[in-house]
Amino acid sequence: MIVAENLCKDYGNKHAVNNVNFCISKGEIVSLLGPNGAGKTTLMRLLTGYIEPTSGEVRIFDQDLKTQRLECLRRIGYVPESGFLYNEMSVCDFLHYTARLRGMTEEAYQGNLRLTVDNLELREVINQKIETLSKGFKRRTGLAAALIHNPDILILDEPTEGLDPNQKVSLRNFLRHYGRNKIIIISTHIMEEVEAMADRVILLNHGKLVKDTTPAELKELFPEHNIETAFYKITSEAK
Amino acid sequence: MIKTIMTILKKEMMSYFEGVSAWVILSVYILTSMFVTFFVGGFFSINNSGLFSFFYFQPYIMALLIPSITMRLWAEERKSGTLEFLLTQPISVLSVVIGKYLAAWLMSSIMLLLSIPLWIYLNIYFSADNLNIISGYTGCILITGSFCALGCLISSFCSSPAVSYLWGLIILFCLNVSDFSSIIEAMHLPQIIELRLHKMLSLSSHYYDLINGQVGLDNILYFILIIIICLWLNVMSIDYKKN
Numbered sequence: 351m352i353v354a355e356n357l358c359k360d361y362g363n364k365h366a367v368n369n370v371n372f373c374i375s376k377g378e379i380v381s382l383l384g385p386n387g388a389g390k391t392t393l394m395r396l397l398t399g400y401i402e403p404t405s406g407e408v409r410i411f412d413q414d415l416k417t418q419r420l421e422c423l424r425r426i427g428y429v430p431e432s433g434f435l436y437n438e439m440s441v442c443d444f445l446h447y448t449a450r451l452r453g454m455t456e457e458a459y460q461g462n463l464r465l466t467v468d469n470l471e472l473r474e475v476i477n478q479k480i481e482t483l484s485k486g487f488k489r490r491t492g493l494a495a496a497l498i499h500n501p502d503i504l505i506l507d508e509p510t511e512g513l514d515p516n517q518k519v520s521l522r523n524f525l526r527h528y529g530r531n532k533i534i535i536i537s538t539h540i541m542e543e544v545e546a547m548a549d550r551v552i553l554l555n556h557g558k559l560v561k562d563t564t565p566a567e568l569k570e571l572f573p574e575h576n577i578e579t580a581f582y583k584i585t586s587e588a589k
Numbered sequence: 590m591i592k593t594i595m596t597i598l599k600k601e602m603m604s605y606f607e608g609v610s611a612w613v614i615l616s617v618y619i620l621t622s623m624f625v626t627f628f629v630g631g632f633f634s635i636n637n638s639g640l641f642s643f644f645y646f647q648p649y650i651m652a653l654l655i656p657s658i659t660m661r662l663w664a665e666e667r668k669s670g671t672l673e674f675l676l677t678q679p680i681s682v683l684s685v686v687i688g689k690y691l692a693a694w695l696m697s698s699i700m701l702l703l704s705i706p707l708w709i710y711l712n713i714y715f716s717a718d719n720l721n722i723i724s725g726y727t728g729c730i731l732i733t734g735s736f737c738a739l740g741c742l743i744s745s746f747c748s749s750p751a752v753s754y755l756w757g758l759i760i761l762f763c764l765n766v767s768d769f770s771s772i773i774e775a776m777h778l779p780q781i782i783e784l785r786l787h788k789m790l791s792l793s794s795h796y797y798d799l800i801n802g803q804v805g806l807d808n809i810l811y812f813i814l815i816i817i818i819c820l821w822l823n824v825m826s827i828d829y830k831k832n
């Protein structure tokens with residue numbers, strides 16, 4: 351379970367995240383939506399402990415992220431928005447480095463490596479240097495690093511950006527399967543993805559949580575019956 | 590924590606030796622050190638039993654080279670965005686700071702090791718005061734340790750390695766030549782206290798004590814204190830900057 355309580359993050363006098371509350375339970379795949387600058391990345395950074403909230407708190411499986419940071423982070427896999435890979439390493443070295451940082455035993459690492467590499471179809475590039483990979487493979491490498499310890503919570507910031515349509519579909523299928531007994535939070539700008547994958551939608555605008563609902567309900571909010579219109583109407587209404 | 594430190598240390602050492610950077614730094618070090626020892630320090634013309642002509646210029650050579658060892662450590666992580674990856678792993682900032690710092694210190698100690706043949710040479714062909722030389726090496730290791738800690742701290746403030754190198758160079762050079770006179774004089778203290786403060790704060794006076802064979806606890810503590818303060822500030826600056 352992941353709980354955000356009165357979560358706020360200010361940069362100067364700008365409220366990047368403004369009094370956000372939610373509770374996400376096991377088995378939920380949550381899509382984080384919002385226009386550019388709505389605060390999605392900031393919220394994810396708060397949930398992963400990268401930045402500290404100005405006020406409010408995050409609890410991960412009943413542990414306080416601030417006081418029990420390491421215990422909480424052990425259960426999270428996070429893929430940041432962009433460029434967080436060590437370009438000079440090979441895919442295999444990067445995954446091994448991640449596993450060592452996470453304190454995994456060699457045995458556990460080897461077991462998970464095989465699964466992750468197969469699931470994300472990374473076998474052909476496993477010994478290639480990251481800087482020579484195409485964008486899609488870089489994304490998948492990042493995802494593999496987040497999955498290497500089989501986390502209970504997976505937080506992905508625009509994971510399908512740069513993937514070809516086939517990859518998008520296979521990633522969606524994989525996440526659907528993975529998310530059955532885990533928590534997945536995905537931010538995206540692709541509305542079809544929301545419908546195909548998410549059990550729940552959290553819509554942010556100007557740092558505020560403006561809707562917390564299911565994709566089906568979001569569709570039914572307006573007579574046009576599609577998520578894109580609902581998104582547009584809700585976020586421009588707030589202006 | 591030890592495991593994390595070792596993981597970070599190993600990764601940083603690998604990245605020094607994977608490219609050409611380590612080899613370039615080591616070659617520049619050995620060339621400048623030997624040139625300065627023999628041609629500027631006058632290896633043959635002074636009483637050199639304590640390897641004085643070598644030790645005397647080390648702080649300046651280190652000020653030139655250590656920023657190139659420490660510049661990437663944090664600035665590169667920030668520039669390429671890997672900092673976010675690193676700091677969302679279940680590891681403490683302190684262990685990352687120590688791991689990176691130890692990598693820099695180890696690298697500069699490898700640099701120092703290259704001068705060991707000079708010591709052997711002195712023992713074979715001249716008379717060597719080995720105790721004094723050991724004290725000199727202690728001074729060298731401590732001063733490189735302090736410079737590495739300062740270099741890491743500077744790198745943590747910068748968002749590009751080049752900027753970090755420049756700042757490192759400037760600050761380390763100033764530290765070498767300054768005895769904090771202007772600050773101390775501005776405080777208008779009695780002369781006896783002023784003198785003591787000069788001696789206490791000045792990096793070079795502690796270092797020159799050591800290369801003259803005066804090991805003294807105060808000299809060792811001075812450098813250890815610099816290291817601890819810099820590492821602590823390094824943790825703070827990483828925490829502060831990401832927020």
Ligand SMILES: Nc1ncnc2c1ncn2[C@@H]1O[C@H](COP(=O)(O)OP(=O)(O)OP(=O)(O)O)[C@@H](O)[C@H]1O
Binds near residue numbers: 366384387390391
């Ligand atoms: N380090 C920072 N310093 C100052 N302002 C920041 C910082 N990080 C984010 N912001 C501001 O916070 C707001 C939210 O940014 P955030 O990156 O969370 O948006 P987002 O929803 O992820 O947008 P996008 O869809 O473009 O990725 C923006 O107005 C941004 O300018």
Ligand SMILES: [Mg+2]
Binds near residue numbers: 390507
């Ligand atoms: Mg974003």
